[in-house]
Each structure stands twice: as C-alpha cells, then as structure tokens.
Amino acid sequence: MDTSKGLEQGFDELEAYIQALHEKQGALITVLHKAQTIFGYLPKDVQLFISEKLKLPVSKVYGVVQFYSFFTMIPKGKHRIAVCMGTACYVKGAEKVLEQFKKLLGIHEGETTVDGQFSLEALRCVGACGLAPVVVIDEQVYGKVSPKKVADMLSKHQQGGDET
Numbered sequence: 040m041d042t043s044k045g046l047e048q049g050f051d052e053l054e055a056y057i058q059a060l061h062e063k064q065g066a067l068i069t070v071l072h073k074a075q076t077i078f079g080y081l082p083k084d085v086q087l088f089i090s091e092k093l094k095l096p097v098s099k100v101y102g103v104v105q106f107y108s109f110f111t112m113i114p115k116g117k118h119r120i121a122v123c124m125g126t127a128c129y130v131k132g133a134e135k136v137l138e139q140f141k142k143l144l145g146i147h148e149g150e151t152t153v154d155g156q157f158s159l160e161a162l163r164c165v166g167a168c169g170l171a172p173v174v175v176i177d178e179q180v181y182g183k184v185s186p187k188k189v190a191d192m193l194s195k196h197q198q199g200g201d202e203t
Contacts (some may be wrong), residue, residue: 049077050088057092067093067103080111115156118153118196121171125164132185133172137161139186140174145194156197200203 056073057136070093081104088098090097104110106183119163124127137148140159144152151158165173170182176196 046078052077053088054092057089060103063093066108067095071100071103073105075110075135080114082112082114096150100195114151114155117156118177119158119160119175121162121165121175123163123165123167123171123175124161125171127168127171128165131171135186136172136174136184136189138169140188140193143190186199 049183053070053074057063057066057070060069067089067127070089071081075081075113086100086104087097089095093100094099100106104112119122120140122133122140124133124137141147144157146152146157146159147161148161162175165175167173167180167182168175170180172184172186174181174192176192181188
C-alpha cells in the first residue's frame with residue numbers, strides 16, 4: 040500500500056477482519072498474518088492498530104513480530120523471489136541460481152531492490168524436490184531453474200507478465 044488512501048483501505052479491511060473474528064483472545068498471530076497480507080509488512084502503525092483492537096500491550100505484538108521470521112517490519116518488493124535451498128535444490132545448483140539473482144538485482148537475501156520491484160529470499164524447502172532447483176516468484180513456481188534462466192525470469196516480471 041503506497042498511498043494514504045490505500046493505507047486507510049488497508050486499516051478498514053483489517054478492522055473488518057478483526058471484527059468478524061468470533062474469538063479475539065489468542066488471535067494475535069492470525070491477525071498479524073492477515074495484516075501482513077494486506078500491507079505487505081508490519082510497520083509500527085499497523086502494530087499499534089492491532090494492539091488497540093485486540094486490547095493487547097504493543098510490546099506483546101512487537102515481541103511476536105520479532106520472534107517469528109515469517110513476519111517482517113521491512114517493506115517487501117512488488118515481486119517476491121524465493122530460491123529453495125533444500126537438499127535436492129542445493130545439490131542441483133540452487134546456490135548458483137541464488138548468486139545470479141543477487142548479481143542481477145544488486146541485493147542480498149532479505150533485501151529489496153531500491154525501486155521496490157523485487158525482494159529476494161532463500162527458503163529451506165518448497166516441497167517440490169522433483170523440480171529442483173526451484174524458484175518461487177510471487178505465487179508462480181519455476182522448476183529446473185538454471186542461472187541462465189534468471190535474467191529472462193526477471194525481465195518477464197519487470198514487464199508485468201510471468202513465465203510459464
């Protein structure tokens with residue numbers, strides 16, 4: 040969400056989600072997950088909002104955000120790239136694929152490009168070992184990826200399309 044109107048809509052959506060919960064006690068992780076889906080990350084204002092709506096100390100909300108690696112306080116790029124580093128992918132060259140993404144994007148794992156287009160992550164296992172090495176961009180899974188395919192994959196996502 041990059042506009043104040045977008046933020047307002049995001050808060051409205053999150054409030055409606057919280058209001059629809061049958062049980063708010065013990066729903067913190069569920070609400071944080073929904074908030075991260077809406078906003079893409081969990082900035083301070085979102086954590087304060089959740090604290091107020093769930094009637095929890097903000098320190099508890101912040102503590103949960105910090106504890107679970109799934110949650111992030113750093114904005115992610117428009118396109119999220121995840122390179123599987125599980126055993127099968129690693130053996131089949133995932134490290135070289137990851138290095139190529141780093142080289143072409145000019146970022147390291149856990150970072151986002153300056154233009155906000157791409158975020159790069161390394162995952163432990165996607166569960167598609169038969170397709171190794173595997174890369175996931177947004178919701179699209181790419182199998183048998185080689186470093187030579189990386190530039191083409193990035194180009195297609197920069198243009199708004201996706202590779203099939």
